Amino acid sequence: MFIRNTWYVAAEPQELDSGPLGRTILSTPIVLFRTESGQVSALENRCPHRMVPLSLGKVVGEHIQCGYHGAQFDAQGSFKLVPGQTSLPNVCVRSFPTVVKHGYIWIWMGDPEQATDLSSIPDFMYRGDHPEWDGGYGHFESIQAAYSLINDNLFDITHAEYVHPGSFGGEEMRIYRRSEPGIDFIDQKMTYDIQEREITFRLRSLGMEHGGPFYRWMVSTGMGVEHYSGKVDLDMRVDWGAPSFTSFLLNARPHGEQADRGVQVCNMHAITPETEASSHYFYRSVKNYGGQELVGPFIQGVRAIFEQDKPILEAQQKNIGTQGIAAMRPVSFAGDLLFQKARAINEALLEAEQALAPAVTL
Numbered sequence: 089m090f091i092r093n094t095w096y097v098a099a100e101p102q103e104l105d106s107g108p109l110g111r112t113i114l115s116t117p118i119v120l121f122r123t124e125s126g127q128v129s130a131l132e133n134r135c136p137h138r139m140v141p142l143s144l145g146k147v148v149g150e151h152i153q154c155g156y157h158g159a160q161f162d163a164q165g166s167f168k169l170v171p172g173q174t175s176l177p178n179v180c181v182r183s184f185p186t187v188v189k190h191g192y193i194w195i196w197m198g199d200p201e202q203a204t205d206l207s208s209i210p211d212f213m214y215r216g217d218h219p220e221w222d223g224g225y226g227h228f229e230s231i232q233a234a235y236s237l238i239n240d241n242l243f244d245i246t247h248a249e250y251v252h253p254g255s256f257g258g259e260e261m262r263i264y265r266r267s268e269p270g271i272d273f274i275d276q277k278m279t280y281d282i283q284e285r286e287i288t289f290r291l292r293s294l295g296m297e298h299g300g301p302f303y304r305w306m307v308s309t310g311m312g313v314e315h316y317s318g319k320v321d322l323d324m325r326v327d328w329g330a331p332s333f334t335s336f337l338l339n340a341r342p343h344g345e346q347a348d349r350g351v352q353v354c355n356m357h358a359i360t361p362e363t364e365a366s367s368h369y370f371y372r373s374v375k376n377y378g379g380q381e382l383v384g385p386f387i388q389g390v391r392a393i394f395e396q397d398k399p400i401l402e403a404q405q406k407n408i409g410t411q412g413i414a415a416m417r418p419v420s421f422a423g424d425l426l427f428q429k430a431r432a433i434n435e436a437l438l439e440a441e442q443a444l445a446p447a448v449t450l
């Protein structure tokens with residue numbers, strides 16, 4: 089069961105540069121393509137003639153041409169040409185609304201009449217496509233794990249000490265377990281704020297001697313020195329938007345420096361369900377300081393972190409199988425609080441959607 093009346097990331101724009109792209113989203117095969125005039129379109133990836141995926145065809149002007157017998161469809165999925173035939177079948181390939189925003193192509197898989205509402209595209213994703221933020225070093229991966237498990241993982245800073253000891257992790261980050269409601273940065277505490285479909289939390293750790301090595305890397309590169317060995321002050325603001333968007337804004341500086349003089353890195357994660365047990369993971373990391381010389385190590389670091397999470401999540405999914413994790417009655421730790429809140433938000437959205445539009449099927 090998926091939340092449908094919401095925008096998901098379908099692709100990065102450059103993925104359509106070489107022609108139609110086939111991708112399964114919410115268990116539905118989709119073809120994404122860009123016409124010659126630049127219009128982005130998403131259709132069901134199945135030609136109504138002999139059911140061949142349209143993604144095996146090509147773009148011809150404003151149409152997509154099926155790779156089997158050459159039928160052409162416009163961006164809305166209407167037949168425009170059947171080679172050697174004057175009459176056209178009066179059927180349409182199902183189309184899905186798309187929009188380009190924050191450097192991504194977004195898709196609406198629910199009731200098309202509600203697609204004019206863009207409010208489910210989180211504003212905090214803006215740094216993915218903003219001149220003050222260097223990069224857009226995004227990459228796409230497919231993970232054999234449910235989107236909800238990836239959501240849990242992103243909320244759960246406590247795993248960093250064990251899964252990411254060379255970057256974000258460290259004993260000093262255990263402050264995540266000391267949480268209270270609020271919107272202020274409090275040293276050695278995590279504060280959180282829960283809205284209708286967004287959760288924000290903030291951590292501050294002043295005077296870190298070890299902490300996560302990545303924060304020290306930020307300070308060193310911000311100062312332009314090989315290795316800064318003093319204490320580090322860190323602020324981390326995390327914004328989550330339902331169903332599956334997370335932005336980590338990190339501010340690191342030498343101990344005692346004003347927060348507004350820190351250097352910042354933002355990691356944005358957009359998770360799109362592929363099936364009930366697999367996901368598309370769109371990842372983008374940007375920074376607001378330094379030059380191109382930092383890009384290589386920066387991407388390398390990000391990639392390494394991603395590779396550390398992936399086997400854990402996939403092994404976890406294997407152990408859970410097709411049932412939801414809740415059915416297995418997992419034990420709870422203090423650090424689980426926020427992902428449980430996020431799960432409750434998503435479940436409420438799903439229930440509300442099903443109560444209003446039980447007939448939406450694909």
Ligand code: FES
Pocket residue numbers: 135136137138139140154155156157158159
């Ligand atoms: S299968 Fe597409 S035109 Fe025949």
Ligand SMILES: [Fe+2]
Pocket residue numbers: 241247248251252393397
């Ligand atoms: Fe992780």
